[in-house]
Amino acid sequence: MAQTDAEHEAPLTAPHHLEYAYKRSVGPVLGRFFAGLRERQICGIRTRAGRVLVPPSEYDPDTGDATTEEFVDVGPGGTVTSWTWVGNPRAKQPLQQPFAYALIKLDGADTPMLHAVDALSESHMRTGMRVRPRWRAETKGEIGDIACFEPEV
C-alpha cells in the first residue's frame, strides 16, 4: 500500500469497551453499613467527639482518631445539602433517566452521604429539599440496595 494513497484514507476507528468488576473488601465498619442496607436500615457511627458519620468510617476525618464502636441508625428521611444534575446518565449510573447526584444529610447524621435523587427534572431540585430512600425490591448488602432517593411528599 503506497503511503500517498494511504494518506487519503480516513483513519480507522473502533469502539472500545473497557470494563472490569473491581471487588473490594470493606472492613468491619462499612461491612456493618452494607449489612444494614440489606435490612433496609441506614447506619452511621459515632465519633469520640459525639458526631455521627454517615456512611460510617473507621476513623474520624477531623482528628484521625478511631471512631467509637457505637453504630447509630439514621434516616430514613434526609435533607439535600448540595446537588448536581446529570442530564445524560451513563449505563452503569444508578438511574437511566436524568437525575441528580446529591449530598444528603440523613436525619440524625452530622455528615452528608452521596446518592442519586430521582426528581424527574432539574427544576424540582433544590438545596434543602427533603428526600427519602426508595429501596430495591431485593436487597443484597450494597449501596445499590437504595435504588435512589426521591422527594418527600
Add this chain to the structure above:
Amino acid sequence: MELVKSITVPVVLDYDYVTGRAQSRFLRGIAEGRILGQRCIECRRVYVPSRGACGRCGVRTEEEIQVADKGTVTTFCIVRVPSENLAFNPPYVCAAVLLDGADIPMMHVMQECALEDVRMGMRVQAVWVEKEKLGPTMSSIRYFKPIAEPDAAFDTYKEHL
C-alpha cells in the same frame, strides 16, 4: 447481623479509539497479512508499528518497510492471574518479539510453547487467522509460536530490549 465482607464495584469506559494515520496504515497492512513499519530517515531505526514519527530524532517517518512475521523473543513474562475476556487461559506466555527487520519489539502472546521452554533469544513466528478472516486488528495474529531455528545471540538484540 452478618457483616458484608466485600462489594463489587463496576468500572466501565466506552469510547471510540481513533488510530491516526500511521497506525491505520499498519492495521490495513495487517488486514493483508503484512506487517508494516516505518524507517526513520535520520537514525535508520524501523518502528513497528509506527506512530508516524521518530521519538528519538523528532522527525516524521515516511519510508515504509515490510518486516518479517518471525522474530526473536527479547523479554517475556508468564501470566498466571486470570481476568475476564482473556483470549487464552492462564498460565500463558506474553512476549516482546523483535520481528526480523524491526528495531522495536512488539508485545504478543505465545502458544504451543511450554512455560519452562520460553527464553530470551528464542525464535518465534506469527500464527495468523485464516486468510478470509484477516482484518485491520491485531487479533489477525492469533499468537506467536516457537520455530525450529537456533536461538538468536544476545548481541543481535541487546540494543532492542
